Amino acid sequence: MDFEELKEFRKDVKYLLKRYKSLEDDLSVVKLVLAINPDERPPFSFRIDNLGIDSCIIKVKKIACKSLKGKGVNSGLRLIYAHFKAENKIVFIEVYHKVDKEVEDRGRIYKNFG
Known part of the structure; x- marks a missing residue:
């Protein structure tokens, strides 16, 4: 499985790392699960x-x-990603905490995949 990230996703991670120091490790575990x-x-x-x-x-x-x-x-924590089965690829779109936002950024989804 190939993993890619939007530029905005990387900014989300950088912001959340200030509060959740283990986030990079937590996302590595998520990647292992998603690969399977x-x-x-x-x-x-x-x-x-x-x-x-x-x-x-x-x-x-x-x-x-x-x-x-x-x-x-x-x-x-919430993670939004796009799965492209034919290409065996996942693109991470957004990560956020439910206290900060209620729902995903649909504008970001439409801008990149619409």
Whole structure:
């Protein structure tokens, strides 16, 4: 599986690293899981429907974060990515904490994949 990141995603990570020091390691674990099973798996992740685009955009709701001890997969971190099955590729679009934002940045999705 090839992994790519949008420039905006890298900025999200840099911002969140100030609060969650283990985020890079946590994302490495997520990459290992996605390399084996990149499709949506409710209740951990699901496809974002009604976007009106062909790309498969998936939102991961259950990410374990070592910096948030005692929370497990209920850390509140969210990851949005595009999965391109034919190319065996995943593009990370956005990462955020649910306290900072309620929903994904659909403008970013449309700009890059619409």
